[in-house]
Amino acid sequence: MNYAENLINLPSLNFFWVLWDFYITAIDIDNNWNVKLLSTPEEDTGNENEAKFHREQPNESNYIDKLKEEIELRKQMNIAELNDLDEDTRLEVEGFRTGTYLRLEVHDVPCEMVEHFDPYHPILVGGVGLGEENVGYMQARLKRHRWHKKVLKTRDPIIVSVGWRRYQTTPVYAIEDLNGRHRMLKYTPEHMHCLAMFWGPLAPPNTGIVAVQTLSNNQATFRITATAVVVEFNHAARIVKKIKLVGYPCKIFKKTALIKDMFTSDLEVARFEGAAIRTVSGIRGQVKKVAKEEIGNQPKRKGGQIKEGIARCTFEDKILMSDIVFLRAWTQVEVPQFYNPLTTALQPRDQTWKGMRTVAELRREHNLPIPVNKDSLYKKIERKPRKFNPLVIPKSLQANLPFESKPKHTPKRKRLSFDDRRQKGVVVEPRERKIHALVQHLQLMKTEKIKKRKHKEGEKRKVLEAERAKEELVSKKRRREERRDKYRTQDKLNKKIRRA
Template sequence: MSHQMLPTMQKIRMMIQSIFMISSIKLGKELPMGLVKVRGLRIWMVQSPQMKKQMLKRTALRQSMNLKQLVYGKSTSLATSSKEVQDSSEDEETDDDFFKPKGEGNKKLREGMDSGNVNTDDCSKFKSYEDLKYWKGEEVYESIRDRFVTGDWSKAARRNQVSKANFEDDDRDDAVYGDFEDLETGEKHEGHRVDNSGSDANEHEDESADNGSESPEEDMDEKDGGKFHRGQPNEVGLIDKMKEEIELRKQMNVAELNDLDEITRLEIEGFRTGTYLRLEIHGVPFEMVEYFDPCHPVLVGGISLGEENVGYMQARLKRHRWHKKVLKTRDPIIVSIGWRRFQTTPVYSIEDRNGRYRMLKYTPEHMHCLATFWGPLAPPQTGVVAVQNLSNKQASFRITATAVVLEFNHEAKIKKKIKLVGYPCKIFKKTALIKDMFTSDLEVAQCEGKEVRTVSGIRGQVKKAAKEEIGNQPKRKGGQPREGIARCTFEDRILMSDIVFMRGWADVEIPCFYNPLTTALQPRDKTWLGMKTVAELRREHNFSIPVNKDSLYKPIERRPRKFNPLVIPKSLQAALPFESKPKDIPNRKRPLLENRRAVVMEPHERKVHALVQHLQLIRNEKMKKRKLKDEKKKKEIEAERAKDEQLTRKRQREERRERYREQDKLKKKIRRHSEA
């Protein structure tokens, strides 16, 4: 330590001694002054036992509550390990242990607890039934008999009276010994409760000698003359005022409710937390009592008013990546939404750019889709888990899909694409009567103005149902006209061989089906069975998959079309030039003499003709041999080129390796020179 720091350190030492003297005067007894060590700017000093107790008490109050320990209790191994760490830390305490930086003691304690907590059991999981009571014993029956409807309720009433008396005593003690504030003057008065133990009485006497001061950490503000805790603001904030108002209102409510009898207080306040209740449930099936298992407790919960209704829900669904098969529309699945589990048949869809919901036969492979189904309503943003059955003997992954509810009571209509096919039965100029596309005149009226198209690409439009046209007359006398024939207009004249089709969208009906799970009404070792899928039914009854013959691929057979001969009108023939005019050559019954006469060659002509044929045969054979030779030579040249290319690539690869090796050596050499 330098000589310049000595005066400063002496001042700090004198200030600490004066603080200790003031504290000893306020407490009415002498405080043990220990060593004061100054290291840099950190100061460690010995505290009195009373100050240490107050600090430990405040630290315990400031600690956050552990919800896991409140619900499941403290683990024995964890408690013993923490005690051992605390005992070892207390045994190892010396005078030098007071001079440690802030947080080192807690750090050691935390490390000891973590090291001893590695192999402890998870108390939040129920693993064995050995620690449970034997609920079939007579003593256990007698101990809980009065808690049911058939028991003696007078004992329970007496227990409630005793607990109520204790609660009123506690409230009275809090009212007598609690802190209060004088609203007229604004002064705060702090009360202290007196215990029977001698040590606590001495402590409270010492505190009362200090005029109500809580700890020696309080200092006097010489300017304002008021008390304040170190580290807290002098003025009370808005939040503290609100807390005080809430606490005051709560105390006033409790004081008013204490004057009422128990029945009136229950009607006004309701059941307090921790009160034992008897619930009377009507309409419970006898199977629930018969197959009740105490190892599977029954949870009693409540739902909001909107969840009591049944309707359509839309959820954003995605098939689980570990589930092997895709999901099919209208196949039953079991969904778990909130407090409910039920079986339903969803319809999958996807939203197009124009806002239309298009039905999907199967769920997408790696993408979300929309699922619409019927069931008890759940609020939006509720999570959904879907499975296909509840059997535990499945080799594959059980979770089928996950989803989240988007809307309920959804009115969006789901559409599916259809293609109607028809054939012309009567053709006029640019109008035709189309049959086999509709089944009734009502369907034709619904599709008036829709676009139709032929396979050849001619566009048209549906006009209206044909009632008295030529192609719509009944075949028998007295019969009704045939329905479902539409009159359509086209861009151009169509043929009888054309096929007319119309693309449209039809509404999809969502089945109003949901089946609640009744697993509590059957033994636990029995698997709940609901509606089966179509594939499971076919597999059980050994049915084959129905085949639509129209959906099978067939070989395309196109007959050669015969066109009528070209007929040019006489008025047009007169305007054509002579070369373009059709020549009317009459057909001869007998062929000409040139075609009918036989040609007889002379012996010399025969020899010349035979020689020409031989020369032509020799020439053809030479051309064949030359062609085969050229092909063979071409193959040899291609093989040599491939071999040369392979050698060239090998040589280039070796050259690149050598070049890269030299560049690497040069870089290493430069790096060594730069480091040196």
């Protein structure tokens, strides 16, 4: 037999497991692992509807042993055939065997690698698949390491190790909500996984990832920042974030209004046609179309250009000029197309590779303060009291109202009434002033007497409470002694009864 035929006829281990799976599925498995066999013709003649089955134990071990012997026999035949060949032919058929020393010739190597080559640090050589040579977006399932103290920020550079590659990239973190939407996260969540989208050489799914922020060895804290696994790779990043547009009404027609300062151009208005909007007071509405010139969007000066970005919106009720209109929507987040391969072999071993720095490191180096947005600070809200117009009731409705609800129109008086004059001020005579002072003195004496009486009653109450507490202690002691004497006499009687 030819050696090529022997190689082809060799049943591999995978083929063995396929046969074994097929054999197991062909067996009707019950609690005793028996094989159901059809009944014989003699038994079927008695009653066709009642079939009897005989069970017998399969000889599984013999079948497996036969397969193993066949595999081992084929293996020995292949080895014998290959041993009869010369080295060149065997190399073409079998390839390089394990443990063979090889010489690799690498082209287009930078001169720095030759200058800083250190034979005490070996270089690992690995094979990269055809699909891994392309560059694109990768989505990974990432979790911050529990020993790393700080959380990771979106678009902060990290160094990832994916397969045979190590490079620096700027990931964007996200989480998948109930609607299947990937919402952007500013920071990695605590004690749970999130999605990370970054740009780099593509790796197959289920590839493990280890992330660090720096390669220096003089760190006091734990260096590994996160671990991840590749979920999928594609050429488009599908991450969104919330956006809130604010507008103000510039003209109102019953349930239709023109909204300004929400969009910057007519193209944006056309893009958001049909979007749901809402006022602060809770009135819902919808963006219709771009406002035309004939319905109010006219230039202030003659011959001037029409202002763009004014939208015509309809609401479920009439709004006011003081209302603020909100539009909540989702916008696409752009993932930076950045990856920087690590070139540690092109520099001396005593130097640490440095790549892109984070924003916090740059601020710390240049002594720059953290920018503070005044609109994000908490401050006291002061609203002016609103003045509502007086309620006007039609005369046709006033006739049907009860007397209490009817508006009372009193004519204005030229002279002040008695109550108004009394409130303004009253001239008191000397005799009345003396009487008023005497009444005040008597009232003061009465209040002082009441205070003294309450003070004495409080002192008496304290004395009584102290006496009651003493009596309670004495009574407690007396009851304790009586209880003790009672238990002693009862114990003596019980002992006499036991002796008798």
